[in-house]
Amino acid sequence: MLAKTDYFSKDNKDTKTTDVAMLEQQLEMLIKEFDMLKATFRAGLGDKPIRMRLTSTLALTTTVTTGVTNTVVVGGGNGALNPNVCTEWATMVALFDEYKCTGGEAAFAYSNPASVVGTALTSNSMPVMAYDGDVAASAASSISLTQASQHKILQSSSTTGAYVTGLNKRFRWHVPKGVTIGSGVQPGTEWLLTSTPFAAGCLLFYHVGTVVTAIDTGAGFVYFDLEFRCRV
Secondary structure, three states, X not given: OOOOOOOOOHHHOOHHXXXXXXXXXXXXXXXXXXXXXXXXXXXXXXXOOEEEEEEEEEEEEEOOOOOEEEEEXXXXXXXXXXXXXXXXXXXXXXXXXXXXXXXXXXXXXXXXXXXXXXXXXXXXXXXXXXXXXXXXXXXXXXXXXXXXXXXXXXXXXXXXOOOOOOOOEEEEEEOOOOXXXXXXXXXXXXXXXXXXXXXXXXXXXXXXXXXXXXXXXXXXXXEEEEEEEXXX
């Protein structure tokens, strides 16, 4: 509207002010219309929960020199399973008042051979992923993760060709029921405000392979199984 050919003419010296006022009025009308639609949606839904599955990115990083892979990155952060890392979370906050996370799944590719000829295998040559109800520090060994109630030993490849390379890996996790878990600051499966989300635990991983470069040897996605509701 500001690009009119007669914008700078004497007869239209107040057009700029008029155009800005019109734009402000239109914006206010759009905001009111959105609020009305949201109110209608909430009234029709009531407090009935809606189940949704949101996704975020996952990366597993190997440490230089040592070859230890135990850095888990969910949505660009750490291994914490906080659904606010999902790209759709801002929309969920605008539409719903409360949410709960019941569990989810990690689906990823991991490419890091277990050993080379002449190198002895150890228990840490077995890649293990686990779920911890508390946001814990990085895992220290593969066997420590097998002590978690929710864990999975993953198939590993080998440069000798002795094992079939399996790149499509999945790990299912669920949030224990209750009010609080872990250190007492985790929500469990209780209803939480969408405006102040909490991590529903964390993912842990440990493996020592042949890669000794600081790169992402694993990448994929994390699925969050969520329920949302409005408070009426």
